[in-house]
Amino acid sequence: MFKMLLRTAVFLLFLFCFISADAQKAVVFNKKSYEHIFVRGEIVALEDPESKLTFEEISSETYHHKFLTNVDYYPKNYNRNSSYWYRIKVRFEEDLDKSSVIEFFDQVTDYIDAYVPDQDGKYIHAKTGADLAFNERLFKHKNFEFLIKNLKKGDYYYYFKVKSKDRVNVIIVFRTVERFIQYGLTEYLTYGLFYGMIFIFSFHNLLMYLAVRRKQYLYYILYIISVGLYEVSIDGIAYQYLWPQHPVWNEYAYGIALFCISSFALIFTKELLHVKQKAPFYFKLINIVLALRLLFFLLCLFYNPDWFKYKFIEFIPLSVGFITGIYILWRKKYRPARFFVVGYSFLFLGFVIKIIHILGYARHIPGALGYYSLSFGFLLEMVFLSFAIGDQVRILKRKKENAQKQIIKQMQLNAEMQENLNRELEAKVEQRTTEVKKQAIALQQQNETIEQQNEELLLKNTLLQDQSEEISRMNVLLEKDNINLKTSIEKVTDARVNATELDFDEFSQKYPDKESCYKFLSELKWESGYSCLKCHHTNYCNGKVPYNRRCTKCAYEESVLHHTIFENNRIPINKAFYLVYLMYNSKGTISSHKLSDKLGIRQSTCWTYASKVKKVMEERKKDLRGSGKSGWSKIVLDKKA
Missing domain, CATH: 1.20.1070 (Rhopdopsin 7-helix transmembrane proteins)
Known part of the structure; x- marks a missing residue:
């Protein structure tokens, strides 16, 4: 049942298309016709998917009834890979004694092949399109035109083959040449x-x-x-x-x-x-x-x-x-x-x-x-x-004008303020001038007094200069005596340090602060010359801490306390010096309680440091023989140093 209905529908559709195509409406023209736009039922179309059909085939009886009536107001190439054949039927009621044109509007159409009949029934082929050079067109106009020469009255079929990569509106217009010229001039104007x-x-x-x-x-x-x-x-x-x-x-x-x-x-x-x-x-x-x-x-x-x-x-x-x-x-x-x-x-x-x-x-x-x-x-x-x-x-x-008005108003206010300020300044200047004149008179009197005092001072200065010269001469003599005395004191202090057991105040005269201790360690440590522990380079510069030495090649900074008995020291360095001195002089027999009394440090801390010093003394007993009282300084450095 379904197949019968389908066949009936196909047959009716074919019959409808056959009747529609066969009964294509003819557009009638006479001598008064000057323009006509072909729309809807006045155009029939045939799609050529493979673009292989020739004009001879299209115009034959076989394909005459295959054209379908256009359903759009203007035909379109819905399938841009296909070629489309369009046919219009024209009836001239009278002999056409003036030339006319068939015009296509859409300027992006790639190719248009026109087959225009002559009065003998033969067809003339013409070709144009957007993909062809402009000078190949019959009319040097932006649209596409095909010439229709004088024809006798009767019915004529016009065939057009359109192919374009773009979807185009196939707008076909009939115009007389006079109307085309008028239209073209108006359009270009x-x-x-x-x-x-x-x-x-x-x-x-x-x-x-x-x-x-x-x-x-x-x-x-x-x-x-x-x-x-x-x-x-x-x-x-x-x-x-x-x-x-x-x-x-x-x-x-x-x-x-x-x-x-x-x-x-x-x-x-x-x-x-x-x-x-x-x-x-x-x-x-x-x-x-x-x-x-x-x-x-x-x-x-x-x-x-x-x-x-x-x-x-x-x-x-x-x-x-x-x-x-x-x-x-x-x-x-x-x-x-x-x-x-x-x-x-x-x-x-x-x-x-x-x-x-x-x-x-x-x-x-x-x-x-x-x-x-x-x-x-x-x-x-x-x-x-x-x-x-x-x-x-x-x-x-307007904003600029308002801003200018504000500026002018502000300038006027500034001018008024300037005038008032000038008046106040003039009054103050006048008052100040009077005061200055009074002060000038007083200064003149003071200058006279000062001149007298200057004369007296000149006399006194002469006496003072003589006295100053005498004092300078005496100071030179005293300075020489002080240098000699200082040298003698240092010698005596060194002798006492090496000869007897001193108390902390006497010991501090030799090593009063951290800088003097660091200086002593620096001279003792690098007595034989500096050599970098990393790269053994012998040139150095001062480090961040006084008496540290920084290698100029690898930038390694060596502390003055490194490889000494005072490394990682947690008590004042001068007291640590005195502790070593006491331990050496007492040959390690002094007690931690006595060290604590002398140094003012806790007994446990003194015991820890005394044990460390005593251990070093035991290890270097042979090296310290015959060193005398000055041997305490030899236990300061580690053997690695």
């Missing part, structure tokens, strides 16, 4: 006005940038130039005048222009609306969108240029800029944002109308408005963005 306005806007803002040096003008100029580049690329004007011999550039120009439009529009938005200060979240969002848009552009440019065709992606940066302007206007009450929002509203509206027109749903919108809606949107946006910049400049000017 409109383009001239449009691009002239772009040039004027750019030049005006360039002058403003040179005058005030605000970056927003520079970004706005780059944005306008990007819009112009996109429009000339899409309209075919760039191909006609800029690179007519290089059709491959058509595949990249509009993509590059769209990237520049998105980027400079968002950068201009950040600069004009001060987004970083007024809306930090949207500032970060814009930066993210800019980075992603750059990534997508690089992928299109170097990986797959076909991705440039996804123009709808520009809806994202457009929306982000639009929403940012609305937020700053609504929440931050920033006045220039109102013109910005209005301008973006027109651009947004033009973008929507353009999409509707491309999809074939804008039947009630005039053709020019629908086809050029995006251009009108760009134009109105540029006007209102200029108003926004002007409004911002007026606000800044």
Whole structure:
């Protein structure tokens, strides 16, 4: 049962297609007909997936009924890998005594093969397209035209083969040559006005940038130039005048222009609306969108240029800029944002109308408005963005004028304060002058008194100078006596240290402090010369601690206490010296209690140090024989030293 229903449906569909194709509606023209756009049922189409069908096959009876009636307002090549054959039927009610053209609108169509009938029933083949050099076109026009010469009345079939990498709207238009010339002149004049306005806007803002040096003008100029580049690329004007011999550039120009439009529009938005200060979240969002848009552009440019065709992606940066302007206007009450929002509203509206027109749903919108809606949107946006910049400049000017008024007011206050201060200073100066005059008289009297005193002092100075010379001579003699006396005292002290047992006060005359002890250890330790313990280098410099020595080659610093009996010492060094001295003189028999009384140190500490010294004395008993009283200094150094 299901198979029978399926066969019946297929048969009815085939019958419907057969009847629809066979009964293709003929478009009637007469001498008064000057223009007609073919839509919906006036066009039949046939898809050629492998692009192998020839015109002879297509025009044969076998394929005559295979053409399907177009269901869209304008036909489209939904499968971009296929070729599409389109056929229109024209009926001339009278002899056509003037030349006409068949025109295709979509400038990105790669190849169009036209088979145009003549009055003898033969077909003339003509070829054009965006992938062919511009000078190969019959008419040097941005659109694609095919000439229709004089024909007799009757019915004629026209065949067109379309193949394109982009999805295109196959808009087929019949025009007389007179109408085509009128239309072409009007169109190019409109383009001239449009691009002239772009040039004027750019030049005006360039002058403003040179005058005030605000970056927003520079970004706005780059944005306008990007819009112009996109429009000339899409309209075919760039191909006609800029690179007519290089059709491959058509595949990249509009993509590059769209990237520049998105980027400079968002950068201009950040600069004009001060987004970083007024809306930090949207500032970060814009930066993210800019980075992603750059990534997508690089992928299109170097990986797959076909991705440039996804123009709808520009809806994202457009929306982000639009929403940012609305937020700053609504929440931050920033006045220039109102013109910005209005301008973006027109651009947004033009973008929507353009999409509707491309999809074939804008039947009630005039053709020019629908086809050029995006251009009108760009134009109105540029006007209102200029108003926004002007409004911002007026606000800044108003702020500057207010600031100048405040400065002038403050300067007047400063001038009044300066006058009052000058009056006060003049009064104080006058008062001070009177005081100074009085002081001058008093000083003059004092100077006279001082002159008299100076004369007396001169006489006294002469006497003092004589006395000073005598005192100096006596001091020289005393100094010599002191040097001799000091030397004698040191000799006596050394003799007493080596000869008898001294108390701590007498011993301290020889080693009064830490520095004298360190000096003695340094001379004793390096008596035979310095040699680094690490690298055996013999040159040194002073270390961080007095009498330490630092190697100039490896920077190793050797302590003066290292390899001595005083290493890791925890009592004052001069007392440690005296302890060693007492232990040596007593040959180790002095008790720790007596050492504690003499040194003022705890008995346990004295016992620990005395044990250490006594052990060293036992180990060096042979070395200390015959050393006399001065042998105590020989137990200071370790044998390693």
